[in-house]
Amino acid sequence: MTRSSLTGIQQGFHQENIFRSRAACNPGFATRRLTMQPLPVCCTLLLLLPFILSAPSVPQQTISHHEDYIVEGKLFQLNLQKMAQTTERNGLTLLSKDRFKRDQERAGSNRTAAKVEDADLPTCLLCVCLSGSVYCEETEIEEVPPLPKETAYLYARFNKIKKITAKDFSDFPTLRRIDLTGNLIEEIDDKAFDKLPLLEQLNLAENKITRIPALPTKLTVFNANDNQIKSKGIKANAFKKLTSLAYLYLANNQLESVPQNLPESLRILHLQQNGISSITDDTFCKSNDTHYVRSHMDEIRMEGNPVILGKYPNSFTCLKTLPSGSYFK
Structure with a gap:
């Protein structure tokens, strides 16, 4: 155990002894301390909620599906309102399912014939x-x-x-x-x-x-x-x-x-x-x-x-x- 750890433990015992001596002389001291306990977890979350909602989104590296579109590549804060038949931005390619199937069939036909x-x-x-x-x-x-x-x-x-x-x-x-x-x-x-x-x-x-x-x-x-x-x-x-x-x-x-x-x-x-x-x-x-x-x-x-x-x-x-x-x- 390090010297800093021992010092911390000793300080803890010293503060506890002070508390006990004050409580013995003044019974209301202990009551006041109990009323100063930490807030419940639910209250803490309510206080922190505005900060959580305002946090920036984290970039994802996935391949996902959304309605009639297949997304290939890296996803960077995708704006679904700007989807088009083909969009290329930061390595992202959006293909309609019909376009995707046509491309796949064409590729398969090329390999076969x-x-x-x-x-x-x-x-x-x-x-x-x-x-x-x-x-x-x-x-x-x-x-x-x-x-x-x-x-x-x-x-x-x-x-x-x-x-x-x-x-x-x-x-x-x-x-x-x-x-x-x-x-x-x-x-x-x-x-x-x-x-x-x-x-x-x-x-x-x-x-x-x-x-x-x-x-x-x-x-x-x-x-x-x-x-x-x-x-x-x-x-x-x-x-x-x-x-x-x-x-x-x-x-x-x-x-x-x-x-x-x-x-x-x-x-x-x-x-x-x-x-x-x-x-x-x-x-x-x-x-x-x-x-x-x-x-x-x-x-x-x-x-x-x-x-x-x-x-x-x-x-x-x-x-x-x-x-x-x-x-x-």
């Missing part, structure tokens, strides 16, 4: 966009994702895309490469790639495509390996106007014949593992022009087809190298 309505947004929701390239690989998307207008390269491989519509690539004039390998594509609108004047590479391998749509004229590489394409799914002039096409991959399909009117620019042609059973003198060359040479063609692969190439010696006179495949039974 991965669509961005505002063209100024820099990226689609489920993809990574970097320097004109969009990477959406293995994200399980079921449709072509929204793209920034400046997109030049799209990689959306190994997803669950089932259809390509004319609207998917309707306003992307800078696209140069599209890779949709390993999806579930069964249907492609014939005009899906019409508005892609700079498209050079199109990869649709490992899908369920049964026919080839119209292709952009500047295409240099077209890969449709591992699909279900039959000869009737390729138009007679599907490749004729593609004067820049150098690489054509149609292996592991269901072709019964070699596509017609192959462009002169073609260098590599892969047709292995199809159902091609015969060829003609005009398949690769020109039967009416014995001097004709396919100067650009470097490789033709036809192994895994039922055709016996040795039966058609005049079909390869214009080629620098013979196609790979079966020449004898």
Whole structure:
């Protein structure tokens, strides 16, 4: 116990002794002391009430509800008479319930469909966009994702895309490469790639495509390996106007014949593992022009087809190298 505490106790005992001595000499002294006891608690509260009512309000940090409004953020002496559809003050945002529900539904729709309505947004929701390239690989998307207008390269491989519509690539004039390998594509609108004047590479391998749509004229590489394409799914002039096409991959399909009117620019042609059973003198060359040479063609692969190439010696006179495949039974 400290010295100050002892001093206080001693003073208390001294005052009590004085009281007792005065009471012994004057009996009315004790009565007067009793009348000076503290006021009751209720009276004390009544006296202090004006000071309590005038005290300033304490800032609250809550999220609360009031009638038709939802309050988000920090609440600072909210004046309900000044509520509006949207008010921002000191971090406070007031949203009507209708507005709040609309915003929530819109946000949920964006997450589900991965669509961005505002063209100024820099990226689609489920993809990574970097320097004109969009990477959406293995994200399980079921449709072509929204793209920034400046997109030049799209990689959306190994997803669950089932259809390509004319609207998917309707306003992307800078696209140069599209890779949709390993999806579930069964249907492609014939005009899906019409508005892609700079498209050079199109990869649709490992899908369920049964026919080839119209292709952009500047295409240099077209890969449709591992699909279900039959000869009737390729138009007679599907490749004729593609004067820049150098690489054509149609292996592991269901072709019964070699596509017609192959462009002169073609260098590599892969047709292995199809159902091609015969060829003609005009398949690769020109039967009416014995001097004709396919100067650009470097490789033709036809192994895994039922055709016996040795039966058609005049079909390869214009080629620098013979196609790979079966020449004898």
